[in-house]
Amino acid sequence: MYPRVHKRHSRVVGLLHYLYGPGKTAEAHTDPHIVASFDDFTPDPGRDPTVTPGRLARILDVPVKQAGDRAPNRHVWHLSIRAAPEDRHLTDDEWAHIARRVLAATGIDPHGDQNGCRWVAVRHADDHIHIAATLVNADLTPVHPYRDGTKAQTECRRIEKELGLRRIAPGDGTAAKPATAPEVHKAQRAQRTTTPRDELRTRVRTAIAYAADPPTFLRALRDLGVDVHTREGPSGDTLGYKVALPGDTNASGEQIWFAGRTLAPDLSWPRILERLTTPTRRAEAPAGRPDLAATDPWDRTAAHLDQLAPFLQETDGTGTSGSRVPDPVVAGHIAAVGHLLDALPPATAPIAGTDRRALAAAAKAYERASRSRIKAAHRQADALRSTVRELAHHATGTGDGALADIVASSILVVVAISRWYAARDLGQQARAAARTAEHLRAAYRTIAPPALARLTPDSPSPDTTARYADHARTVLGPRADTITTDPAWPALTAALHHAAGQGHPPLQLLHQAVAQRELDTADNPTEVLTWRIQRLARQIPYNPRTAAARTRTSRHTRPATTTPPALTRATARDTTHHSR
Known part of the structure; x- marks a missing residue:
């Protein structure tokens, strides 16, 4: 199940009108009705035609009105819980049980005895419910939920196990913020395939792959068609940045800006600076590995991937030498692999027949796998990252054979990364890496056959x-x-x-x-x-x-x-x- 805490509001009647209304074009509401409430006797606009959403709102707002100035300004708490696509059909009684469990876990109604907040759980589709609550207890004390999203996630993981539903991997707080419903609807109206938030996240990650230092990063962003605004301190040093797409404005005609940290946790300015280091001097290749010192960055990248795979191969993190590889070192290389996947779609533009959409899908899927709570030692991956930067700036002179080599090696690496994450119970990252491998296989199936066909006659x-x-x-x-x-x-x-x-x-x-x-x-x-x-x-x-x-x-x-x-x-x- 997927619980989501929505932005708080100050008018519960507006939320109720939405829940009982026809819904959006992409998701029409069907048979909206209450499956559970704070007292189990709350009148239901979906079952009694004499009851309106306004009347229900007045019932929920009684403690808020009585509390007066003590009530929070934004006192309407809204949570949606969606079942996984693979889950069986849940009954109203099961959804009622789920709602009460989550409300108790988040502290909205901890005891279920009508002394907590007033709330209703509304179902208007087969696969999800919405919970609307007003954040004032029966004794008129205000409620300020703390880490309610995390608590809801934790309780849903327990419920999944008890009800035999699909076990969703628990989050670790490092996922990128998804696009909001208004952003999605705006993109649909504009007939865009992605929201500005998602598009900017992709372009910022691509710019990092191309950049060696902060100035080249900002220049790469502008070259990718992104408007950039930086914030400087008294010393003149850059302290932060924000980005926007040209022409993306709000209802007032003002340009919509996104700070890097709102796109993804690892896209904040301090986190980017950790990776933008001066390229290290190319090391001499060890005996038997002349490809690690190849002048062509495409060949050298494939060689680095071949070298990276062995110490990811064993899920306990032990390399081929038998010595323990510290997790931060592995995490640094995992992030560097993300730079490679971000760089491949634009870098392969000169190669005819390349399925760049599959490569872009692989980069997008890997974005979730590229970071975790394990702090990455980025400098340990300088050799791979500097090679990727060279690759990003040089079209391959060896054709689709070199690209097929890199994609084939990348598949082996991301499969090993998926297993490495799974051994550490980082399920979201493990699944993201597994999805990345599938997209890379799709790209490989279009890249390899022509290259092999050109070799066969010889x-x-x-x-x-x-x-x-x-x-x-x-x-x-x-x-x-x-x-x-x-x-x-x-x-x-x-x-x-x-x-x-x-x-x-x-x-x-x-x-x-x-x-x-x-x-x-x-x-x-x-x-x-x-x-x-x-x-x-x-x-x-x-x-x-x-x-x-x-x-x-x-x-x-x-x-x-x-x-x-x-x-x-x-x-x-x-x-x-x-x-x-």
């Missing part, structure tokens, strides 16, 4: 293909049969053959690609190996002498045997041709 001769199959059996053992019978196997052999022509020993290259990280969680290991081999091959300059030697070898190669050669013998055969 597949080598049958004899050379058989030799590459021997290499696969040597490196992968029994799993090789899955690789060599996959529809993407011709593309993989073409990638190996092209790399061999540039001076790469195919067996060593295949061994290196497999060793980068495990393949068990990959949706298609053959395609993942194809992208890795292409990426690794781009890191070594073209060698004409070695290429000529490999061309002669491919022409006169012996037919492959059914028994795979030993690793040392196959390596010696490749290096012999390499040294000619």
